[in-house]
Amino acid sequence: MMVIRPVARSDRNAITELATQTGVGFTSLQNDESQLNDRIERMCRTWAQQAPLAEQGYLFVLEDSETGKVVGISGIEAAIGLNEPWYNYRVGTLVHASKALDVYTQMPTLFLSNDHTGYSELCTLFLDPAYRHGKNGHLLSKSRLLFIATFQDRFADKLIAEMRGVSDQHGHSPFWESLGRHFFAIDFAHADYLTGTGQKSFIAELMPKHPLYVDFLSDEARAVIAQVHPSTVPARKILESEGMRYEGYVDIFDAGPTLEAYVDDLRVVRKSQARIVKVTQTEISGPIHCLIGNESFTDYRAITGTPQVTESHVLLTSMQAQALRVTDGDSVRLAPLFAQENFS
Incomplete structure (x- = not known):
């Protein structure tokens, strides 16, 4: 993993x-x-x-x-x-124009920013x-x-x-x-x-x-x-x-x-959601690929997987829970891994 x-x-x-x-x-x-x-x-x-x-x-x-x-x-x-x-550099435009000469030019420029x-x-x-x-x-x-x-x-x-x-x-x-x-x-x-x-x-x-x-x-x-x-x-x-x-x-x-x-x-920020962990001994795959991270600042861990996600819980295998350093009742944050996928 x-x-x-x-x-x-x-x-x-x-x-x-x-x-x-x-x-x-x-x-x-x-x-x-x-x-x-x-x-x-x-x-x-x-x-x-x-x-x-x-x-x-x-x-x-x-x-x-x-x-x-x-x-x-x-x-x-x-x-x-x-x-x-x-x-x-900010890529910008400078305009040089003269009505008397009927000249109008737009020059792409680089501005130190x-x-x-x-x-x-x-x-x-x-x-x-x-x-x-x-x-x-x-x-x-x-x-x-x-x-x-x-x-x-x-x-x-x-x-x-x-x-x-x-x-x-x-x-x-x-x-x-x-x-x-x-x-x-x-x-x-x-x-x-x-x-x-x-x-x-x-x-x-x-x-x-x-x-x-x-x-x-x-x-x-x-x-x-x-x-x-x-x-x-x-x-x-x-x-x-x-x-x-x-x-x-x-x-x-x-x-x-x-x-x-x-x-x-x-x-990921807009679609991420918190769920309570439930550890299962048998892997129950869900329909979408998820990005899953624990909520520990100093001991942060993140993995990908296809867990079953309910309105309140996420079902993780013991191997996934161990990788994330979480147990039953802990909270994790997860988001669909790919843009075309959504939680139902």
């Missing part, structure tokens, strides 16, 4: 191994042991309720309960941009390629939304997710080559590494503050604005199925799109 749980200090080696597989452009999971250790410690302080809001973050791991192997990771930042500026300051962020979604099948990706991504639904007071009213932009296997980013390289004599891979180790604001402060005309960029750069890396397409589709949308903001380095939504508008 695949189980979502909070990160632990003992997961350092497993997460380091996952970080070696991400490639250039996966900013929030760098192959840097010191940075990973610091982040895990910050997450542990959050769960111990010892971190101020500006430092609060959550990392979850996906564990194969049969082998104990950690095969995926996903995260949430509670409030971005409170310690240092959070930068992205801090508009998402204070929002919560979905981040650090990565699944071992060997486990990219079945419902593993859905569990890894959507369990964060169920956690937010369960502990909504710990998060902002609005949520964003920065999607990885287009770059090739050699770390070449068309957007960076056409824009960022003019201001920094470094490769995109180095800029990405600096960003992942907490130096994004330093780099962004050296970027031009005035609007940039998109038409001045290369054809290749213009073509990738708001496009995602091929390996990120499934993650984008999952978040869009939950109600997140591109609203005109892109990353300042690779132009990957930022998806956003009000938390109350997210499908």
Whole structure:
């Protein structure tokens, strides 16, 4: 069984191994042991309720309960941009017009922005390629939304997710080559590494503050604005199925799109419901796939399954109850795993 749980200090080696597989452009999971250790410690302080809001973050791991192997990771930042500026580009329009010359042109532009300051962020979604099948990706991504639904007071009213932009296997980013390289004599891979180790604001402060005309960029750069890396397409589709949308903001380095939504508008949040656990020795399957999470903040667990759900109870097998660390009479929160499914 695949189980979502909070990160632990003992997961350092497993997460380091996952970080070696991400490639250039996966900013929030760098192959840097010191940075990973610091982040895990910050997450542990959050769960111990010892971190101020500006430092609060959550990392979850996906564990194969049969082998104990950690095969995926996903995260949430509670409030971005409170310690240092959070930068992205807002894609806008400037109009140039002259009645005397009978000229009217609309020019797409990029404005350096801090508009998402204070929002919560979905981040650090990565699944071992060997486990990219079945419902593993859905569990890894959507369990964060169920956690937010369960502990909504710990998060902002609005949520964003920065999607990885287009770059090739050699770390070449068309957007960076056409824009960022003019201001920094470094490769995109180095800029990405600096960003992942907490130096994004330093780099962004050296970027031009005035609007940039998109038409001045290369054809290749213009073509990738708001496009995602091929390996990120499934993650984008999952978040869009939950109600997140591109609203005109892109990353300042690779132009990957930022998806956003009000938390109350997210499908999992709207459709999630609490039920009382009844443990059964025989599995009684229901008609829909469910995302199921316990209601323990410090010992959170989430799984998928097809349990029988009544108006007041959910029937779980002893194995499911053990995975969720619940017993008869405990309360859990569950939601349909897929958008096309609903509780009757």
